[in-house]
Amino acid sequence: MSEENKPQETKPKNMIQAINSAMDVAMDRDPNVCVFGEDVGYYGGVFRATAGLQEKYGKTRAFDTPINECGIIGVAVGMATYGLRPVAEIQFADYIYPGLDQIVSEAARLRYRSAGEFTVPMVIRSPFGGGIFGGQTHSQSPESIFTHICGIKTVIPSTPYDAKGLLIAAIEDPDPVVFFEPKRIYNGPFDGHYDEPVQPWSKHPASAVPDEHYVIPLGKANTLREGNDVTLLVYGTMVHVALRAVEELGVDADVIDLRTLLPLDIEAIENSVKKTGRCVIMHEATRTSGFGAELAALVQERCFYHLEAPVQRVTGYDTPYPHSLEWAYFPGPVRTRLALERVMEDVSGQV
Structure with missing residues (x-):
């Protein structure tokens, strides 16, 4: 069932509940779907995203x-x-690096190495x-690493409704997908x-999530x-920060939630920037070599003669993630309003 034909019967869900529902639906439809990881089975995950799955489907399918991240990904x-x-x-996500070789050298390449x-x-x-307040080892945003790997799809939802639909699509996809969940908005949208x-997700229209498959x-x-x-x-948590900033500043803006970084909907980006002539890119990861740099390059390549001002980026800083100064880093x-003012005034500068 496509997004356009979504079912009418919905229930309010936060993002954790929507993700849990996605796995539940996928496991119910396909006995080959299984869920595993550290504390995923009996306990239901550190954020409770897999709660109840082992009880419902047994220890061989939710365990x-x-x-051992290398072992988890290798298995x-x-x-x-x-x-x-x-x-x-x-x-x-900070713990994914021990399994990076399994992702890069095995998962991403096997289709090509075996000629399909x-x-x-x-x-x-x-x-x-x-x-x-997770500090340096529980707060990283490594999405740009995976967008650099040919053969891996990278997905980041921003709402409960999107989280369920995108996760089911990822599970049903024939190729490997890295699915990053912005934990800051697990329980409610965060506007910075x-x-x-x-505010709880129940007050947001995107919390209306069908129980069934879509x-x-x-x-x-x-x-x-x-x-x-x-x-x-924007994508992930930055979606809500951008919407709030645009509302407060009263800017007539296109706000595009990318949802998947690879494959990227370059057509939607190109059409929008050619219409508006200005572009602001936002992400939480560090600025240098962040995914925003790739987006800026694509916009420049495809929309150069339509641009009325330099592309602006609003990002994290080029430092390890600070614990005590988290809100200053985030x-x-x-900073979003400053970037919008600069791009509207045709004044370049770093935000």
């Missing part, structure tokens, strides 16, 4: 693993090659990004105003707000 590659559809959880004889239909789920409580196609961006003066390219409405 715990040792604290997932083997299972997928054999014909199963594993959904492996890495407890925090083998595929690797696996998903690696992982909470990523900051916002929970740190002195305000996070998919959102990978590679399809979502235009959340239409305008004529500037384009904002891109918020103030």
